[in-house]
Amino acid sequence: MATKLQSPAEYYIDRREKDLIQRLLKPVDGERLLDMGCGPGNYLRFFRGKGCSVTGVDPSQHMLDLARKNLGGRAELCPGDYEDLPFSDNEFDIVTLIFPDSACNLQNAINEAIRVCRGRIFFGTINRYSSTWAHGMEKTTSSGNAPPSSIPGLIRLIRLTLPDTTIKWGSSIFFPPKWYPAASSIEESIPVMKNPFGSFIGLAFPVTYNRITVQDPLGEASRAKAARGYPAPGAARRRTGR
Numbered sequence: 001m002a003t004k005l006q007s008p009a010e011y012y013i014d015r016r017e018k019d020l021i022q023r024l025l026k027p028v029d030g031e032r033l034l035d036m037g038c039g040p041g042n043y044l045r046f047f048r049g050k051g052c053s054v055t056g057v058d059p060s061q062h063m064l065d066l067a068r069k070n071l072g073g074r075a076e077l078c079p080g081d082y083e084d085l086p087f088s089d090n091e092f093d094i095v096t097l098i099f100p101d102s103a104c105n106l107q108n109a110i111n112e113a114i115r116v117c118r119g120r121i122f123f124g125t126i127n128r129y130s131s132t133w134a135h136g137m138e139k140t141t142s143s144g145n146a147p148p149s150s151i152p153g154l155i156r157l158i159r160l161t162l163p164d165t166t167i168k169w170g171s172s173i174f175f176p177p178k179w180y181p182a183a184s185s186i187e188e189s190i191p192v193m194k195n196p197f198g199s200f201i202g203l204a205f206p207v208t209y210n211r212i213t214v215q216d217p218l219g220e221a222s223r224a225k226a227a228r229g230y231p232a233p234g235a236a237r238r239r240t241g242r
Helices: 008-025 042-049 061-071 106-116 131-140 151-161 220-227
Strands: 032-036 053-058 076-079 092-098 117-126 168-172 200-206 208-213 235-240
Touching: 008 042, 008 092, 008 117, 008 168, 008 200, 032 042, 032 106, 042 053, 042 061, 042 092, 053 061, 061 076, 092 106, 106 117, 106 151, 117 151, 151 168, 151 200
Parallel strands: 032 053, 032 092, 053 076, 092 117
Antiparallel strands: 117 200, 168 200, 208 235
C-alpha cells in the first residue's frame, strides 16, 4: 500500500521501483489494470501515465478518498478485500499487488489476483534477505506495513496455483536509503534482472484460461457473452500458465 513521498531519497527509490515494474510488466496503452491495495494511488497514477485504464481496490475508505483526490477522478476506485475482490473472473489485462498489507494472506491474495486476471500479474514487495531492508528500507519507501518476503517463497506460492507459468523476476535498491540519491550512478550500473540482492523485489507472470465445455448446446446470447470475456453458462475454466 503506497504512502506519500516526501524526500529526494524517497522519490529516487520510488522511481527505481517503477523502472523495475516497467521492465518486468511492460504495460501497453489501452490495457485494463487493477491495483490491489492501491492506497493513495501512487501506482495507479504511474500506470495511467502509461495509457492504461486503471482500477484500484483498497480496504481503507480513507486511502480511496486520497486516491480519488490524487487522480482527479481518472480511475475507478472501490472498497474491497485482497482475498475477496469485487470483480468477475478474467476481467483485467493486468493485476498488480505491490506492498500488500501484512494483514492479508498472501496465498489467498495471489489466487484472487489470478482469478480476476486474463493477462499478466506483477507482485512487488520488500526482500527479507536484503541487508538494505535491515537499514530502514521499510521506513523510506512506499511499502507501508508490508511484510518482507523472498523470491523463492513467492515463486512457491505462485506455482501452487500456476505450476507451469513462466516467472520473470528481479530486484532494485542495493544500498541503504540514506545513500540516495548520491549513489544513483552506482545503483543504476547494477543489473536488476534475476538479481536477488535488492531491497525491492518484483515478479511478473502470465495467466491464461482454457475453457472446457461441460454442457451443450450454448445459446447464441451465451456465446456472444463469452466472446466478450465473460464466463459462459455450462463452461468450466482451468487456470494455466503460459
